Amino acid sequence: MSAVLGPERPQVVSHVQQALSYTVFDCKWVPRSARLLCLGSAARGTGVVQLYELHGARLELLREIEKPKPIKCGTFGATSLQQRYLATGDFDGNLNIWNLEAPEIPVYSVKGHKEIINSIDGVGGLGIGEGAPEIVTGSRDGTVKVWDPRQNDTPVANMEPVQGESKRDCWTVAFGNAYNQEERVVCAGYDNGDIKLFDLKTMSLRWETNIKNGVCSVEFDRKDINMNKLVATSLEGKFHVFDMRTQHPTKGFASVSEKAQKSTIWQVRHLPQNRDIFMTSGGSGSLHLWKYEYPAQRSKKDSEGSEMGVAGSLSLLQNVTLSTQPISSLDWSPDKKGLCVCGAFDQTVRVLIVTKLNKI
């Protein structure tokens, strides 16, 4: 693992810190603006959505919306830039899409799952990529469902356990490989360490593996390109980076893993402006900034002549400890390079700026 030299290392500067009166589960930047959303659960068991605007060295609360059920996750991924509707998953298994200008009635609502929706992702919106806008939700009832906001009530894809099989909680979902209108994959991570890759074009399981520890977060480096890299983080401080360009018939995808923090790695987020840089947030309140370096040759032939991927190497650019509680959510701003927001279980949301990313 190579290290970047001292004065040229990116610095993580804590710009604003905002104390909240509720537990924040997810924080997201509103695209094309300096506004951010915090989603969470208030102490009385209701859901809270707060909209803040960055004003100098502080956050100004623009709007607060309360919902009957606590909200676990949200995404802007499947809406257009003009509309900027927020899709949320809540503790009751409901998927709702809200227009933040008129949040009383959701634009789309469905009781998608029987238990809490742990993770949500959207693709096809925001001017990124092509194809139909779709939302995928992963829930504690072991199912992963893909929804189209134009079709009510039934999901367009449903990945559920075989009849009679004991179910495992799905902890995270991510879209990828959406480089044209037909192709799309969904990657789901479960609490027993299973990672499954579903191909939506052929409606089949494309790849699965087990990383021996519950998978907390998966993310492709870009949703809208031919799948390049997938990062999966897990409990006990380990995360794996899979090279998704070459799939071997038996061995699957090549990977490199790193054990960085002693605690759970809650989230991984790639920098929207540079797909080889990503940040992982840990259970000890720390953030690690990583850079992936590609190997000299990304694929090689094995003894039988079939193509096998070669994993690259990781280098730690910077790490910083911000809190004593886990940092459960992280989001980079798609508009300003290096600006990110993170929400931690100590009921604070922090806006951070990572400097010197241009020099990497």
Place this chain on the structure above:
Amino acid sequence: MPLWLREHSWRQTLTAVYLSLPLRGARATPANIFCSEQYLKVSIPPFLFEAVLYAPIDDTNSTAKIGNGNIFFTLYKKEPALWDSLTLANADKEKLQYLRENAVLKAQEKAKEETEAKKITKQEHKKYALEATMKLEEAERKRIEDLKEKERQKVAKELELWKNQQKDGDKCKSIQAKEELHQEIEPLKERKNEKMNKTRIPLEGGSKTRPKSTRGCSCSIFSQDLKEEQLPAPRPAATIKVNFTPRVFPTALRESRVAEEEEWLHKQAEARRIINSDLSELEDLKEEEKNPEWLKDKGNKMFAMGDYLGAVNAYNLAVRLNNKLPLLYLNRAACHLKLRNLHKAIEDSSKALELLTPPVPDNENARVKAHVRRGTAFCQLELYTEGLQDYEAALKIDPKNKIIEKDAEKIRHLIQGTMQSS
């Protein structure tokens, strides 16, 4: 009785007294000289010189030079005056004693004061050093903080700039959106242009970019429509069935627990194996005969009565049920010894010893027995050296046992005997 040194010679000036004291061959060190305000003593056993001075002197500044078999004192007088003699005349014994004691006390006090003064200065030095290091560290910390602060401010400024750009961009777009809507309505166009002009003034940045973006916006409206049409229909619904990695335990897999789980499974498997293997034969046995403890007792009784084969059988069955009890092997070894199955006796004693680790005082007794039995078996096989080794091990555990000692001696003799003869 000390030998008095009396051949001293002295001379004086107004401020000082110079005293020369020949040493008669004795060697002097600074420790031998004792001097206070009015009392001077040089004691180099067995020689002794003392003088109660005529007037007080300044003993801190006075010096003594040792060399050439001579001590040369330079004593500075407290009051400049000429002394009639070096010592006080008509000093009686009591006065002398008193003066001597006083002198000693004074010297002690002075020594104490000196040590205290030294201590205080040392403490002050330490404090000073500490403060200096603290200051340095503080300076370093501040420097780092300043760097960070500068970085932060720079970054905050950039952010503000970017944000303002965004805001302008947003406002600009909203204005254009309005404009597009009004463009279609001809009669209202003029009024709208007026409105546009009014709103244009505060937005200086926006006005510059307006003409360019108008074109861009109109394009985008059209392209938006096109895009809407181009969006594919929702996917046909389908289900993918999922299988999870099979697992024995109901809990999820955790890497750190894998070792523990393996061990647990292993033990379960062994227990199951034992039970399964005995099932067929154990059906005709009574309940008590399935208890290894009961079987051990039975075996012991049979051994006592001399039924060695029966005892071995009992022990065998007990071992099948529970192969982790060392006493079973121990006792079976004894039976084998009696039956002269020496190899089996060795095996069983070895197994017993294995199970009797860790070596603690509790299983001393058992270990001694195991060693003795194995030793006996070796000797009966004429492997005397191995036997001796075992006997010595037994002796080490229990050095007070006479029988073992005697037997060990016997074996040694045997070995020496065979060596001599061969």
